[in-house]
Amino acid sequence: FTHSWIARSxxxxxxxxxxxxxxxxxxxxxxxxxFSAAKQTHAEGIVLVLxxxxxxxxxxxxQCLKTHRYPALFILNLAFAWTPAALLLTGFANMFPDQLPLxxxxxxxxxxxxxxxxAAVMMRAAMARDGGxxxxxxxMACAFALICVATTVRILAGRIGGxxxxxxxxAAACWMLAWGLFLIAYIPALSGPVPRPVLSADGxxxxxxxxxx
Numbered sequence: 001f002t003h004s005w006i007a008r009s010x011x012x013x014x015x016x017x018x019x020x021x022x023x024x025x026x027x028x029x030x031x032x033x034x035f036s037a038a039k040q041t042h043a044e045g046i047v048l049v050l051x052x053x054x055x056x057x058x059x060x061x062x063q064c065l066k067t068h069r070y071p072a073l074f075i076l077n078l079a080f081a082w083t084p085a086a087l088l089l090t091g092f093a094n095m096f097p098d099q100l101p102l103x104x105x106x107x108x109x110x111x112x113x114x115x116x117x118x119a120a121v122m123m124r125a126a127m128a129r130d131g132g133x134x135x136x137x138x139x140m141a142c143a144f145a146l147i148c149v150a151t152t153v154r155i156l157a158g159r160i161g162g163x164x165x166x167x168x169x170x171a172a173a174c175w176m177l178a179w180g181l182f183l184i185a186y187i188p189a190l191s192g193p194v195p196r197p198v199l200s201a202d203g204x205x206x207x208x209x210x211x212x213x
């Protein structure tokens with residue numbers, strides 16, 4: 001999606017994709033699974049950190065920040081960014097469990113990487129179309145932001161605790177509110193026929209189908 005949008009947009013530089021870095025990250029995750037099975041926790045942490053750094057280098061060539069001009073695409077890049085973040089945090093937790101509990105770090109993968117990517121992709125099917133662009137509504141934007149907030153708060157809960165209020169409860173409340181807003185934003189798409197197949201915005205030339213919420 002990013003390559004296609006940048007290719008037809010006046011944003012300057014083209015993306016630089018380096019597949020070997022992705023393969024290196026995948027190999028690192030597989031190795032981490034082997035080290036985990038062998039109870040080599042420190043080695044597992046090292047390869048997870050290296051895998052995360054490989055994905056950071058990969059994303060550095062994707063012109064991710066330039067996609068802020070197209071919010072529907074920007075949230076996809078932001079969602080993917082949770083993957084290297086999850087690898088780095090989980091690796092750090094394996095190497096220094098007294099600094100960051102592993103359970104807290106794993107939420108960056110489950111709530112962060114998985115949660116945000118599922119939301120970002122599913123939202124595309126319900127977004128209004130204006131020509132060849134998908135429009136991210138305010139409700140969807142709030143839902144996505146709350147998923148990120150919930151994840152961040154849950155991670156911090158394992159690191160700093162809550163002196164005045166329960167951070168885990170706060171994270172859970174943000175999480176539930178986020179998916180509640182997601183359902184509200186999705187209702188219009190379920191009330192009528194989909195104007196185009198899912199993920200077909202690229203090259204579309206349709207008028208605005210649903211007013212922005």
